[in-house]
């Protein structure tokens with residue numbers, strides 16, 4: 001119930017627009033690294049000092065007009081330059097809907113092409129984050145198009161989708177982030193029970209570790225992390241073939257612990273004014289994250 005409530009809130013366009021007017025609120029500052037790239041770069045420098053890399057998300061999604069999508073493209077091009085100029089260990093995460101997918105496929109493709117082309121000059125990886133089911137196939141289509149010209153692009157496989165097992169085979173030659181899946185999806189396309197999702201998540205991770213290019217295991221779930229560590233060791237998977245990823249602000253101790261154990265580790269660093277939908281999805285995933293809100297509201 002609470003999950004559906006927060007997912008509903010995450011998609012409320014009115015609240016989203018209202019939130020953009022006011023800086024980070026409601027505890028979002030615990031999980032969003034500021035409203036501009038300079039603040040995000042400072043965070044990345046701190047992470048890098050601990051041997052942690054970053055994937056940077058200039059927050060934004062569900063954009064419905066061309067001007068907004070073009071502005072998002074220009075901002076992300078600015079992020080590519082800022083990462084390069086600062087010399088930090090970081091790459092880009094973005095969403096196709098932020099770059100105009102809901103307006104016109106070819107317009108979004110051309111925006112993404114510009115970003116991936118700019119990042120390629122610096123040998124910087126660009127990850128196309130995966131959104132809800134309706135945007136899944138067009139996002140794969142964009143990836144197919146871009147990978148004809150560029151090798152610095154990859155995407156996400158969401159374990160709750162029935163089709164994920166086919167997708168991971170089709171995209172095994174890509175660098176892939178594997179996650180459980182964050183959106184509310186109907187039972188005809190997605191597993192809805194935690195046990196089924198976890199089982200598929202492990203199956204997909206093991207497949208990509210054994211047969212794929214590079215695997216980013218993105219989870220805060222210590223059971224899954226423990227399993228992956230053991231599986232990698234037992235199957236002699238070299239450490240440079242995979243990494244763990246977590247979101248900025250979550251399980252910080254475990255992030256540092258994994259990095260200090262010698263695992264490649266990347267923190268997902270979101271920043272920007274469009275923090276609302278991202279933050280509500282984090283509350284939907286784990287209502288205990290409401291503690292973050294309580295701490296911010298009730299402490300000075």
Ligand code: FAD
Pocket residue numbers: 128129130131156158177179180181182183218219220221222223245246247250251267268285286
């Ligand atoms: P959960 O299923 O939320 O938790 C499992 C168990 O882990 C919990 O029961 C608890 O015991 C423990 N646990 C979890 N969190 C905590 C915590 N904070 N403190 C203590 N214990 C905890 N989804 C998409 O749909 N598309 C994407 O592109 C995408 N990109 C992502 C990128 C990254 C780096 C990460 C980490 C997630 C991404 N997600 C994405 C979200 C993902 O799909 C899940 O919704 C989200 O990660 C929650 O699932 P989980 O695997 O972390 O563990």
